[in-house]
Amino acid sequence: MDKNHCNTAIHCTVEQCAxxxxxxxxxxxxxxxxxxxxxxxxxxxxxxxxSFKRK
Ligand code: SF4
Structure with missing residues (x-):
């Protein structure tokens, strides 16, 4: 999983998610x-x- 990839179609502020x-x-x-x-x-x-996953 590339965390530097941002899917601009899915705005999300849950920084605690992996x-x-x-x-x-x-x-x-x-x-x-x-x-x-x-x-x-x-x-x-x-x-x-x-799809949330804890960090
Ligand atoms: S998987 Fe995590 S980062 Fe992605 S939309 Fe759900 S809560 Fe936000």
Whole structure:
């Protein structure tokens, strides 16, 4: 995984993620998986980046 690669289509500020671009507020992955932990999501806080990996 190249952490210097920034996918400008995926803006992300989660610097604690191992997939975060080290030089800017972007994800380094080509694509991500987004899901939810709620039965009936209603606001953005109900959604999760399922591609998150702890550093
Ligand atoms: S995997 Fe998800 S949380 Fe991690 S940097 Fe990419 S978009 Fe952000």
């Amino acid at each position: 997939n975060h671009c080290c030089s800017a507020e972007y994800c380094s992955l080509d694509s991500i998986h987004v899901g939810t932990h709620e039965a009936s999501p209603s606001v953005d806080q109900c959604t999760d980046c399922m």
